[in-house]
Amino acid sequence: MSEAGPSPTPRDPTGKWMYTPESARRDAEAAELRARGMSYRRIAAELGIDVHTAHDAVERALKAIVQEPAEKVRALELERLDLLYERAVQVLERRHVTVSQGRIVREGDQPLQDDGPVLQAIDRLLKIQERRARLLGLDAATKANVSGAVRYEIVGIDAEDLQ
Template identity: 45%
Template structure:
């Protein structure tokens, strides 16, 4: 039994993405990848971007599955301690609170803590070391650097 044209096209597309990503990982530019695969620079970029997008999506899905598994484990632990805690067992209550804290961290339920940056001794607000440069000095230096890059 043969494969459909659509399935063959999908397989070919996946293979091309994998090739493009492997070449990019080896340090090749998009122009070099395009030359190697006989495609345009833009198509090489699109292939690499698509491959990276698929990797990120797969990692996101795997992380979600792992979070679900950990949440289920915490549910089991909570269930095992629930009756003891309701009966007044202080150790069980303590453990349930720790389980709840862990669940909140795992699921991102707590608001993030705000941390104000301070100087190295922790006494005053952090201020960047400008090295004595004014804004005008920095702008002039950036313009010089950009000029050297263009040349």
């Protein structure tokens, strides 16, 4: 089913589907009709599109609704991580001295450096970096295509080897 006028699936010069303001309006309308309890078949009839296009329109609208708040939350979380990172760097850059029984431990006339807080700050910085990478999807699994055939051949096994 298609109505006269502009194509319900606009294409760019290469034939690839384009998301336009009209597409967004249609998707929003399809989602609204679905929210009112209409079936995809009825939505398709109402909008003059096929059932699969109606379903895709609702899915795109729902994804857009969820994606926008998720982006705002992600941005807020990244800002918080940036602040924590700055604070951890401040700890890392401070001079730390070893204290024992309430007194500064000295090596000769100089206070003995305490590397513990520095190492803890480094660990914290790494954890913050790992969290940022996860939020930004930098650690996402990658898909590898492997083609070709593998041939296995078993040679030289005697009955004695199996016992």
